[in-house]
Amino acid sequence: MKRILGKTLCAFAATCLLSAPSVWAENIKVGALLAVTGPSSFLGGPEARTLEMMVEQANAKGGINGKKIELVLKDTAGNPEKAISLAKQLLEEENVLAVLGPSSSGETMAVKKIFEDAKTPLISCAAAEVIVNPLASWVFKTPQNDSFAAIKIFKEMNKLGIAKIAVLVDNSGFGKAGKEQLQKIAPDYKIEIVESEVYDAKATDLSAVVAKIKANEAVQGLINWSIVPAQSIVVKNIRQAGWQVPIFQSHGFGNIKYVEAAGAAAEGVIFPAGRLLMADLLPEGHPQKTLLVQYVKDYEGKYQETASTFGGHAYDAFMIFEKAVAVGGNDKEKIREAIEGLKNLPGTGGMYNFSATDHNGLTLDAFEMMTVKNGKFVPYTGK
């Protein structure tokens, strides 16, 4: 018994000895912390596939400044404690130049301080505004700010004359951040939130809570702010209850799978989204057009699945890293400065204009209002 315990410890020791870090000075090493498995895998999966594809493409073109890019991808399974452990590993053992990810805001907030201490850029694929506001000097994010989506939705509501609304959010970090922004911004647009509920990401049916909200006759419109598949259940249950209330969704609806899941119920849902979903419809000469069409074509060709805005966040993260390294080389501080100096950079999420005080770089303009017609995303043109 003791002997075997001893052996186990010896095995530890052997691992320590054998896997001393190997440093390849020639390569550009970039880490990625993504929730490839676990409850957030619908985010981490497309993100990981996008990164792998892009690194392959970049290397086929000769890498950055003639150096090959080496991607060290770690699966956090959506657990903050794993993200912490893996982040330290990437920083101390792999000596990466920068890290892309994590996929969720909880994980990003958990590792934020580690990257501040290690003075290494972190380009998060999570949307919550709190990641970059208050500002941390080494932490960036690519998805559009939640407040932009909230403002877009409220503006549309003002046009439609909707003043009293219900808010339904999922219990992921995305839903939490959305709820906070909606509550904060609603008064600016003279909108009152009269019902507010949080549903479970793994909910199987939500007809009870829909019945409750429907019973409140003051409700004129509804915002369903979520990134998980259960958001389609909400839409379905509302229409099944025979309730024709205008439904607004968040940018988390930007995955055609969710429309397919909600089927006929998704018709007429209004939501803000990046232009990835309407790449084909953009006018020629739009700065994002070429890049979006190319990404969608490459991704769908390689993986036989529809490209979503989630993969797009990783696309932008890698592209920002690529541009910054081309300027900053092997120096983390220079890379950080280079990111802050990126201007008018088209990405899948919008036109990025970073600065020392703006680590998201996007504006309200990154979003277009869209709707669903005949099971497809189309631009929303108003009533």
Added chain:
Amino acid sequence: MTSELFIQYLMAGITYGSIYAIVAIGFNIIYNTTGIINFAQGEFVMLGGMLSITFLQYLPLPLAILLAVVVTMGIGAAIEMLFIRWLVNPGILRMIIITIGISILIREAALHVWGANVRSLPYFFGNEISTIAIFGARVSPQVLWVVGTCSLMVVALNIFFQATSIGREMRACAANRIAAVLCGIDTRNMVTLSFVLSAGIGALAGAVMSPITYTQYDNGTGLAIKGFTVAILGGLGNSLGAVAGGLLLGIIEAFSVSVVPLAFQDAIAIAILLVILFVRPHGLFGSSAMAGLKEF
């Protein structure tokens, strides 16, 4: 609360309850012949949904579901023969851990086969927005499919266990394994049969509920926990108890929405369950003698 709202809550509760009850019945069948809880039961439900969706590309809906049920039954049999059949005197905890391991393996395999995307079968009748009015409340026709399947299953299982000789042999195994062997019953085949049966029931449930709940690789865990809760609430091994427990839990969940925030729904429902367990330590309809027998 208006009567319309009341009925709407009630119908929602019945929807949840039937879903939980079908999963719980699957637990009970294996429990009745082996005395173990198969924590991979939720994965049978997930497989039923996933396989039907896959087969639907090549077959019409009824055939796709049938094939999915048959394939899942085969998987159930394979699991029993590979992992359970040859164990001598396995303790209950050992079986729990093995079935948890199997459940993790199936889930991870499903992730790598089908990916993380959400899928669903089409509605059997109508579409996502068609409804039927019942006493002023509206329900999806698919809910009637789930409730109907659940009721049919309970009736069919009762007939099977009471009136057929195989069913009676399976019950004999549950009552007293050694006596069953002495009576010439092949208890091993009975255990295999119970896995086949509960896999089939799980798969059918997974297909029927898929349009409502959707199917994703990790659906099984949540359903298994709910199903286990309901099986315990009704008293382990008691199919009618499972239905009663399921409806009770479902209705508590649905009505709790009107008083507490939805986010705390699960916490409230489970807290009520704990209180029930403290008062009746063997579930609502379980026998205390049976509960005392099965220990770790």
Added chain:
Amino acid sequence: MAMSQNFGKNLVFLPIVAAVILIQLLTAWTGSVYYLTQLTMSAYYSLLIVGLCVLMGYAGQISLGHAGFFAIGGYLSAALTTRNLSPYSGQLPVRLLDSLGCLHAGQDLYGDPLLVVTPWVACIIAILVALAIAFILGIPVLKLKGHYLAMATLGFGIIIYRIALASSYFGEADGISGVPGFALLPGLLVSGDKAYRVSNYYIAWTVLLLAMLLLRHLINSRVGRALRAIHGSPEAADAMGVDTARFKLKTFMLSAVFSALAGVLLTHYNGGIGPSEASVMKSVRYVAIVAVGGMANIWGALAMGMVLNFLSLRGFFGTYDDAVFGLILITIMLFAPNGILSLQVRGLWRQRGLFRRKKPAVKEA
């Protein structure tokens, strides 16, 4: 005299202490100090696991809710040491705490005034809360048997998970981040900072080995012998005049305290905690590790707790982490039902022999 007797019994710890020191020296020598991060984290998880092992293996009580106790410890200490009390500084309870020296005033990352509970006080509160909950819950729960006990503990875990996920005080889905270090003694800080890496490794192992010492003492004491009797036959133990209910409750409370302490220390080490630490899958994982290590075998539990957590935290199996874990569970439970340390080549052959045997297996009811 008792001291020297105990000393003799505890000689078994010497090789482990030596190994712990050796590994640290080895990592320093090979320049791979970073391994200590995961070794420290695994040690805290192992603290929970050995406590659970005694509850399961010696008191015979399964608990599918121990992640709940871990979360109580972690979340309470995280919330108390980060949630700003300065808006309430005029109110009586806060003033009272302040006058007792339980509060710490400072500035947050962005320069705003911050008034929080000091880590020591938070730690004590967290552990007392875990202890109280274990006591209140333990009395009715430990009367349940078999699957009903499993369900009740599972239910407790779910309730804690749901509360953590639904309360804004506990940060909902994001959990709590920015938890400060915990100064156990002046200069001895529980913190994930690189500068404290080595000292934290020793802190974790000291806590873990002290806990093991306590557990071994318990196992070998009169109480421990009674515990073993309970697992064999509670009726017999009762007949011998052993108060089984009381021992079960005591063990339950002890393991809850270990879990909460692990939660407190790991949360300060990680600088935060998220709802995944309270999830049902975590509880299941702990139970599985205890089973794989051998139910009534704290050394097996320690070994498996270290190895499996270490590999998982390092992302050794990549996206197959859960799959490999499931495979390990099945393999060990099939071929070595008494845990990995019981695995012998000969035993394997014997099991294979059974595989071919035709006679139907008769299982005890």
